[in-house]
Amino acid sequence: MFGSSKKAKAAVDTSNIETLLGKSSEFKGTISCAGTVRIDGVFEGQITVNGDILVGSEAKIVADISVHNITISGNITGNINATGKIELMETAFVTGDVKAAAFVVEEGAVFNGRSESIKNTQVQ
Structure with a gap:
């Protein structure tokens, strides 16, 4: 369940970002959308994305x-x-x-919580 591999395919395709919360942005509320979302700013609330999320290094969620x-x-x-993969850089x-169906934690990342593996035959 835990693993690290520099050769693994990235979970999120960064070439097709459809929604962006920039690093100078602050938002409270609900994000509900499809596609790929990138968050670099401050967000508080609920996030439901039928797609992927990329959380930048300066983001606070x-x-x-x-x-x-x-x-x-x-x-x-x-x-x-x-439903797919969680990657902690x-x-x-x-x-x-x-x-998650797959959980990857790179060396240096900090994780405080519990993890549960779920079965998903379509992890990409």
């Missing part, structure tokens, strides 16, 4: 998150439910429980 795949380089406080700091 306090939210429960439902997503397909998520790659995290910033700070998240909240529970994450991913070396600068990630996550506090909360996670559920």
Whole structure:
């Protein structure tokens, strides 16, 4: 369940970002959308994405998150439910429980919580 591989395919395709919360942005509320979302700013609330999320290294998020795949380089406080893969990059700091079909934690990342593996035959 835990692993690290520099050769692994990235969980989030960064070439097709459809929604962006820039690093100078602050938002409270609910994000509900499809496609790929990148968050570099401050967000508090609820996130439901029928697609993927990329969390930048300067992002600060306090939210429960439902997503397909998520790659995290910033700070998240909240529970994450991913039908695909959760990736914690070396600068990630996550506090909360996670559920995912695949969970990758790079050396240097900080994870405080519980993890649960779910079965998904379509992990990409």
